[in-house]
Amino acid sequence: MSLDVHQPALIGVDWGTSSFRAFLMDGDGNVLESNETDQGVLNIEGRNFLGVLEDHINGWLERATLPVIISGMVTSRNGWIETPYVSCPAGVEVLASNLTRHVAPSGLEVYLVSGLTTRNDGVPDVIRGEEVQIAGLVADGIREGMIILPGTHSKWLTLADGVIENFATFMTGEIFDAIRTQTILGRLMSDGPTSAESFRLGVEQSKRCGTELLHTLFSVRTLTLFDEMADDKTPDYLSGLLIGAEIQGAIVLLGNPKRVWLVGRRSLLARYQQALQALGIECIRTGENIAALGHHAIARAMGLVS
C-alpha cells in the first residue's frame, strides 16, 4: 500500500457514445469520488468536449495536480481528438506506450487511450473503451479466458496471459431495434410482461439453426400465425433468437469457451447469462468500476502514478 492511499492521485474518464463517467482515484486505484452523466460523445452541445470535461474534473484539479487519462469513443472520428487504433494482441504495456498526450488551449493536459483493431475473416474490427475495461479485469486478477460486454454492439474478447489477443463486434442490440421498429415482425408484436420462457424458446431455436437468421427470423411471424406463440411473447423470442445467433457466431470465430466473464448492465447480463447457460457455458459476472481500475493500471504502466 502506498503512503498516499486515499489521497487523490489520478483522474480517469470513460467517455463513450451515450455516457460520460469520471473517477477520482488514489494511488492504489481506489475510487474516491465519481460522477456519471448522459453527456456521451453524441450528446455534446456544440461539440464543446473540453468544456464538458472541465465542468466535471476542475473541482478535483483545484485540490491537487493530477494526471488525467481518458478512454472511449471520445477518441473516435466523431469524438474530440481522433487517435489511431493499435493492433492486437495488446496488453496494458502496449496501451500505456500508445497513450496520446494532448494539451488543450486552456492548459489542461490529458492522456488519451487508443482503441484496438484486429482482423477476422479478412475484414477489420474495432473497439474503443472496452480495452480499458479489460485492463481493469486483468488488474483484478483475470488473465485468461473469454469476456463479453453485451450491448447495442456486443463485444467479445479473448485474453491470454493478461493480453487481449482478439475480439469481435456483434451488432445484436441495434439489429433487434431495427427489426422491432422497421419490419413486419415488429408490426405484429404487442407489449406484454417479460417472458423468460419465450426467450428460452428463441435461444433453443438458435441452437437448431446456428447463426442463420434471414430464414429463422420468419418464425417470429409464423409461430403467431399458427397460434403457437402469443403476439406479446415474440419480443422475448426474437431477443433469444438474436442473442443465441450471436453466441453461435462468437463460438465459430473465437472458440468454444467452458466459461465466460460478463461485463455491463445488469438487465442485459441476465439475458446473456440465461442464453449461455442454456448452451452449457458457465458465466461469471464482474464487478463495477473496472474502467477506473483499467485507467489506473495503464497510468501506472506509463509511470503517471507511482
Add this chain to the structure above:
Amino acid sequence: MSLDVHQPALIGVDWGTSSFRAFLMDGDGNVLESNETDQGVLNIEGRNFLGVLEDHINGWLERATLPVIISGMVTSRNGWIETPYVSCPAGVEVLASNLTRHVAPSGLEVYLVSGLTTRNDGVPDVIRGEEVQIAGLVADGIREGMIILPGTHSKWLTLADGVIENFATFMTGEIFDAIRTQTILGRLMSDGPTSAESFRLGVEQSKRCGTELLHTLFSVRTLTLFDEMADDKTPDYLSGLLIGAEIQGAIVLLGNPKRVWLVGRRSLLARYQQALQALGIECIRTGENIAALGHHAIARAMGLVS
C-alpha cells in the same frame, strides 16, 4: 389443341401484397389479355376487394361465362377471404382439390387457391401465391429441382416429380431495408452508381462467414473506417453480404443444387444470378406469366376448363 383456342375460357387472378394481376386465357392457357395494377392486398381502399376485382374482370365476364381462379395474399388473414394452408408436399392435384369456392353477394363465383405450409427445424413456414407460379413452371415442363423467387421475402422451393416438396422463406429484402434505414450502417452510407464489384466483395465475404451476419455486418462500417471501401459502395456490399448469407442458409436447409431456376423481377434476378454463379451454381431465368399458366393447370385439374 382444343377447338376453342383463342376463345376466352378462364380468368386467373394473381393478387399479392403490393400488386394485382388478372389474365384472360383461352382453353390452352394462352393469355389473351391481361391487366396489372398496384392494388395489392395492402392498398385496397375500404377493403373493397370485390369492387376492385369486378372493376378488372366484369368486362371479360360480359363476353362469356368464365370460371375465375384467384391466388396470393388475398387469401391471407389480412386479405379478402382467409383460407387454411395446405401441407407440403403438394402438386397441382392437391392444389386443385383444395380450392375454396366463394360466391359473392353480387353473385360472382370465384375459386381461391390455398397457400402451402411446411415445417423446418421445428417451426412453420408459409407461402401464398408462389405455389401457383410453381404450378405454372411444372406445366411448362420443369418437374425437378430448386426454384428461387427473390424479393422482400425470398422464397426457395424444392420440386420433385412435379410436386412441391419443401420450401423456406428468407426475409432478406426487408432486413436490407431495415438496416439501411435504421442502423449506423445506413447512416454512414451514401448513394452512388451501382457497383457489381462491391456486390461481389459482399458475396465473397459471405462465403468466408457462412450464414453469420450479426458480426459480419459490422464490416460495412469498418471497411469504410479504414478506407478499404468508399461510402457509396457499401449499399451494394451489404446487398452482397445478405444475398450471400441467404444462399448459404438455403443450401443448409434445402440442399446444395448444381443449378436453380430464378423467377421474378429482372433487376433483382441479376443480383441473385451473380451471387449464385460466384458460388458455382448455374442459373436459369424463367419466363413471364407463369402464374397464368399455373391458374390454367389448376383449373384444368379441377375440371373448370376442358
